[in-house]
Amino acid sequence: MNLHTGEPTDPRSNPAEIGTLLLEFGTLAKLTKKPIYYDRAKRAVMQLYERRSKIGLVGEEIDVETGEWLSPASHVGGGIDSYYEYLLKCWKLFGDKDCERMWRTSIAALNTYLADRSTGKLWYGEVDMNTGKRTANTFGALHAFLPGVLALSGDVTRARQLESSCFSMWTLSSIEPELIDYRTMKVLDARYALRPEIVESAYVLRRVSGDPASLVMGRRFFRDLVAYCRTDNGYTTLKSVVSKEKGDLQHSFFLAETLKYLYLLFRPAPALAGNDVVFNTEAHPLRRTW
Numbered sequence: 001m002n003l004h005t006g007e008p009t010d011p012r013s014n015p016a017e018i019g020t021l022l023l024e025f026g027t028l029a030k031l032t033k034k035p036i037y038y039d040r041a042k043r044a045v046m047q048l049y050e051r052r053s054k055i056g057l058v059g060e061e062i063d064v065e066t067g068e069w070l071s072p073a074s075h076v077g078g079g080i081d082s083y084y085e086y087l088l089k090c091w092k093l094f095g096d097k098d099c100e101r102m103w104r105t106s107i108a109a110l111n112t113y114l115a116d117r118s119t120g121k122l123w124y125g126e127v128d129m130n131t132g133k134r135t136a137n138t139f140g141a142l143h144a145f146l147p148g149v150l151a152l153s154g155d156v157t158r159a160r161q162l163e164s165s166c167f168s169m170w171t172l173s174s175i176e177p178e179l180i181d182y183r184t185m186k187v188l189d190a191r192y193a194l195r196p197e198i199v200e201s202a203y204v205l206r207r208v209s210g211d212p213a214s215l216v217m218g219r220r221f222f223r224d225l226v227a228y229c230r231t232d233n234g235y236t237t238l239k240s241v242v243s244k245e246k247g248d249l250q251h252s253f254f255l256a257e258t259l260k261y262l263y264l265l266f267r268p269a270p271a272l273a274g275n276d277v278v279f280n281t282e283a284h285p286l287r288r289t290w
Contacts, residue, residue: 011065015058018048019083022090022099023280030094030290042090042098048083049102056109057129058083074129076114078142082281084110085149092152093278093288107153116182121168122161123182138188139169140179144197145281148204156209163205166198167217173241175224192238194229194250196257196283203265218265225258257283 001008021041029038051067052058053074060071060079076084084106090099113132114124124146126136144166151159168185170176176198178189199221206214228244229235235254237247260283276288 011063012061012070013064014061014079015048015083016079016081018062018064019045019086020281021045022086023093023278023286026090026094027286038094042096045083045087045102046098049106052106052109053129055113055130055132056105057113057127057132058106059129069129072129073126073135074114075126075136075138076110076124076143076146077126077138077140081142081145085145085281088149088153089278089280093286103153107150107155111158119183121165121182122158123165124162125182137181137183138179139165139182140189141176141193141195142178142197144169144176144195144201146201148197148201151201151205151208156205156211159201159205160209160211160213163198163201163214163217166201167220170198170217170221170224175228175238175241175244177241187242190238190240190242191247192229192241194225194235194237194254194258196253196261199258199261199265200279200283203261206265214265218262222262253282 022038022045025037025041029035048058048062051062051069057074058080059069060073060075062069074080084103087099087103087106090096091103110124113127116123116125116134116137123139124143125134126138127134147159147163147166150162165182166176169180169182172180172185173187175192177187178191178193180187199218202214202217202221205211225235228238229246231246234250237249237251239245239247277285279285
């Protein structure tokens with residue numbers, strides 16, 4: 001968007017960009033008592049939801065001017081991930097019945113079409129949004145947010161199963177790659193970007209269910225981070241989890257999310273564990289004060 005003219009330069013967007021505004025703008029609306037902020041953000045989400053396929057799935061990319069889907073690939077990875085996260089968290093934070101309805105419909109579709117137990121473990125792969133036909137057996141670091149969201153929704157059984165799968169992805173090379181083929185357990189993208197999602201899910205599982213396995217996983221996460229990503233001046237990305245070749249970059253989210261969730265996971269007394277606190281997708285806690 002050109003801020004001088006108000007003209008958009010590209011009508012292409014994705015569910016994550018459209019759907020990941022509800023918590024922040026909803027909180028702003030509550031605190032300023034100006035509902036327009038939430039109403040506009042929610043309208044965008046509902047327009048997207050109404051364009052889901054007949055089997056209840058959204059795709060990877062949409063033209064926001066025509067409403068036509070540009071990519072029918074449906075998954076829970078980058079570009080879609082936090083759309084589902086915010087449907088649930090919007091319901092939890094604001095008690096929004098529309099978000100509850102959209103979440104329940106969406107998770108039912110994900111469990112029907114994306115969930116894959118063909119390897120004896122639970123994974124969520126990629127399908128065509130219109131037919132439900134499986135198009136890829138890919139799962140990666142960004143997908144690992146889903147166990148935490150499942151746990152928050154009350155589906156602790158699936159959450160534990162999927163976090164166990166995520167842990168096997170981590171231990172494959174002693175640190176998680178960006179993407180794998182979960183049927184062959186072959187690394188497809190060997191980079192590691194210090195991502196927080198797998199740690200976040202471990203924390204949420206611990207917070208929701210007291211699951212001791214989360215602490216075991218957390219110790220492994222931290223140990224491997226120190227072993228392979230520590231530098232003289234901080235922590236760095238890896239160019240390859242296979243060779244352990246280091247990059248030269250420490251993303252801000254490593255501090256804001258990855259280390260924060262590790263701290264919360266191991267903190268002796270529960271921290272921010274009340275039902276009145278919801279974390280946004282960047283790990284900022286929003287407390288229901290209204």
